[in-house]
Amino acid sequence: MTKPHTHLSEVRAGREVRIVAIPDEEIRSQLIRFGISEGSRVVCEVKLPLGPLVLRHNRQEIAVGRQLAKTIRVS
Amino acid sequence: MEAEKRTANVEHMHRHQHRHGHQGHVPVTTGRKIVLAGNPNVGKSVFFNHFSGLYVDVSNYPGTTIEVTTGRMGDDTIMDTPGIYGVSSFNDEERVARDIVLQADVIINVVDAVHLERDLFLTQQLIDMGKPLVVALNFMDEAAIEGIEVDADLLSDMLGVPVVPTVAVTGKGFAELEQALPNAAKGLQGKEMHRRLHEMLKEIGSQPEALMILEGDPIIAARHGVEPGKDREEIYIARRERVNDIVKHCVREVSAGSHLRAHVGRWVLQPLTGIPILIVMLFLVYELIAVLIAQKVVNFTEIELMKGHWEPAVQRLVARVSKPESITKEPTPRLLARLETLATEATEELGDALEETISPAGLAGWAPAGLVEKLSPELRAKLSPVALTAISDPANYLDRYHFKSAVAYVLAGEFGVFTHTVRYLLGLLLPLVIGFYLALAILEDSGYLPRLATMMDRLFNAVGLNGRAVIPVILGFGCVTMATITTRLLRTEREKTITAAILNLVIPCSAQLGVIAGLLAVTGSATCMALYVAVIVLCLIIIGTLLDRVLPGQSSALLIDLPPMRLPRPDNVFRKTLVRTYNFIREAFPWFVFGSLLVATMQVTGILNVWQAALRPLTVKWLQLPPETATAFVMGMVRRDFGAAGLNDLARSGAMSGLQIVISLIVITLFVPCIASTVILIKERGAKEGLTIWVGTWVVAFLVGGIVSQIFI
Numbered sequence: 022m023t024k025p026h027t028h029l030s031e032v033r034a035g036r037e038v039r040i041v042a043i044p045d046e047e048i049r050s051q052l053i054r055f056g057i058s059e060g061s062r063v064v065c066e067v068k069l070p071l072g073p074l075v076l077r078h079n080r081q082e083i084a085v086g087r088q089l090a091k092t093i094r095v096s
Numbered sequence: 097m098e099a100e101k102r103t104a105n106v107e108h109m110h111r112h113q114h115r116h117g118h119q120g121h122v123p124v125t126t127g128r129k130i131v132l133a134g135n136p137n138v139g140k141s142v143f144f145n146h147f148s149g150l151y152v153d154v155s156n157y158p159g160t161t162i163e164v165t166t167g168r169m170g171d172d173t174i175m176d177t178p179g180i181y182g183v184s185s186f187n188d189e190e191r192v193a194r195d196i197v198l199q200a201d202v203i204i205n206v207v208d209a210v211h212l213e214r215d216l217f218l219t220q221q222l223i224d225m226g227k228p229l230v231v232a233l234n235f236m237d238e239a240a241i242e243g244i245e246v247d248a249d250l251l252s253d254m255l256g257v258p259v260v261p262t263v264a265v266t267g268k269g270f271a272e273l274e275q276a277l278p279n280a281a282k283g284l285q286g287k288e289m290h291r292r293l294h295e296m297l298k299e300i301g302s303q304p305e306a307l308m309i310l311e312g313d314p315i316i317a318a319r320h321g322v323e324p325g326k327d328r329e330e331i332y333i334a335r336r337e338r339v340n341d342i343v344k345h346c347v348r349e350v351s352a353g354s355h356l357r358a359h360v361g362r363w364v365l366q367p368l369t370g371i372p373i374l375i376v377m378l379f380l381v382y383e384l385i386a387v388l389i390a391q392k393v394v395n396f397t398e399i400e401l402m403k404g405h406w407e408p409a410v411q412r413l414v415a416r417v418s419k420p421e422s423i424t425k426e427p428t429p430r431l432l433a434r435l436e437t438l439a440t441e442a443t444e445e446l447g448d449a450l451e452e453t454i455s456p457a458g459l460a461g462w463a464p465a466g467l468v469e470k471l472s473p474e475l476r477a478k479l480s481p482v483a484l485t486a487i488s489d490p491a492n493y494l495d496r497y498h499f500k501s502a503v504a505y506v507l508a509g510e511f512g513v514f515t516h517t518v519r520y521l522l523g524l525l526l527p528l529v530i531g532f533y534l535a536l537a538i539l540e541d542s543g544y545l546p547r548l549a550t551m552m553d554r555l556f557n558a559v560g561l562n563g564r565a566v567i568p569v570i571l572g573f574g575c576v577t578m579a580t581i582t583t584r585l586l587r588t589e590r591e592k593t594i595t596a597a598i599l600n601l602v603i604p605c606s607a608q609l610g611v612i613a614g615l616l617a618v619t620g621s622a623t624c625m626a627l628y629v630a631v632i633v634l635c636l637i638i639i640g641t642l643l644d645r646v647l648p649g650q651s652s653a654l655l656i657d658l659p660p661m662r663l664p665r666p667d668n669v670f671r672k673t674l675v676r677t678y679n680f681i682r683e684a685f686p687w688f689v690f691g692s693l694l695v696a697t698m699q700v701t702g703i704l705n706v707w708q709a710a711l712r713p714l715t716v717k718w719l720q721l722p723p724e725t726a727t728a729f730v731m732g733m734v735r736r737d738f739g740a741a742g743l744n745d746l747a748r749s750g751a752m753s754g755l756q757i758v759i760s761l762i763v764i765t766l767f768v769p770c771i772a773s774t775v776i777l778i779k780e781r782g783a784k785e786g787l788t789i790w791v792g793t794w795v796v797a798f799l800v801g802g803i804v805s806q807i808f809i
Binding site: 047048049051052053054056058066070071078079080083085089 | 186210214242328332340366367548549551695791
């Protein structure tokens, strides 16, 4: 497990984390549609060098830009 | 559950009234309006194709570039909607889908059995809207492969609507789906949702619109003159919990299943494997469009079919109805000059294979079969297609009518509407556009595009964009006009500005790209190709970086769904390609006619010579190109591809060296967007920004082209 309350951008590939807080309201709404909300567990599948992270939640894969990942808190 | 059950007044849809008619593009019918809705990549179009049969109408939804397909299903109208994850006003696609769903009598909601957790969010939202619904539980075959079992009966009970398992690609379940349509039902809502809706309904009177207002849709709220609701998030979370509960009950993982697809999806993304895959993919697209189509196919369609058969036939016909004294079969000085160049070129290229030099007259009198067969394959490969045709069939080059009458010239002369326009449009553009849309459809249907956007995100960040902009940019390679409209899908104004500028400056559209690729191949030199690509990429980086620095604010971040990788279905790819090609040609045709008329008129009135002379300092001194290139620039102002096609003739006739070709291509790429693009650019981005970009293209095109010319020639 990663340390409590780090940011999504710091998660290493292959790790599973819990989403703690998504500050942007529209992003939050969109993620709820994909099935991810605050409290969901997600796996960081791929981390592109300096680029986006690919998250997996069950069978759903989502790419999240690095800047956005820096704002999302996880534990 | 009891309270919910009571709300499930199962109503049969034939009791619903027909609210459609003259709205939008929907044809007037006596039947119901059946709407297909679902997330992106759930196979909706296969359902649509099955139910609608052959005769479909594709149109852009009023005010958008979103394609809406309408067809007939017996007495009923069936409409496809853009793939969406939920109904609201986040972007154009959602707004269009929302408006179509609002008019629906019955909804067929296609869901992906493998991704029910995501897809049922939309399903539950549609149920909350209170529209009669049938769920098509698609991809049951893929679910089996992935080791997932879905209890369709329980799902149907929990949602309160019929659920039909299907495998769209094999047609499994279609008959059952059709039988289930009369049983389409308003489903079950959450208790709290029901209470809220009941409250709002008193005020609004329409359940779907009441829901949209509750969820804070500003447009629908404005229509009713009420404040949009503020509880979207609460409603979304409640809906999400309800959906998760349903999924927990209905979906079972019976085995680990196959992970092959997930692995492929990941290989495509990981730089170590992804970059080689990207290179191979680009190479294949290049082979298809630039080599196979731009050279082999176009040689046949443009030169053999159009130049060899169509144009002479049209000219003969026009000659027959013209006054005899207005026609001459004498070659014009311009044509003679061109033949002279050809003869010199052929002599130079053939070198030792010839005992004597080829004179223009000799060229014309050459025994066709003799020479070409004498050439070694290497020599034959060296000859430009035009030179080869000229040598093998010189009569074709001299046996032409030359019209003195202005009308006949405009109709069937060098830039004639029936000769030039038809040849460019059908002989040159049509094959290229088909090739482009074919490649695009394959990329789209395979699930590669979102992964490409993810891979490109970092690069796009450098010019103030996110990976999502890869979609307008790729569309721009199809048609810059269309792509400029899709900049609307981007989140912030600065992203829209940057993308619009990049599209209208550095991105060549499909037809132009085809001609460019073909001409670069004519130069036959890897250095020339590399130079062209390097200059254009450098321009993109400089322009993007500059705008990113200058424009205030911040760009939005990437957040996209990665659909599973799938093998594209040939019939779907084929259909998509045909529909898009047809739309493109239909849209391009009037502009081509206009462009030909303009150039032909300029030619007849002598304005073309004045223009060429006026641009001479720029073209001849600064760019070091033949003065005729100015004509291509006029044509380029009408349509970009038209301009590139204008260079096509010039370059293939051997009037330019490899480097000159590259420079002219750089200028025509950077040069002004076509009339249609300019109009859209001004409409989308405002007169000030639009005109700034337009003037900017002049400056950048001639500046960059000139600098390259001064350095390399």
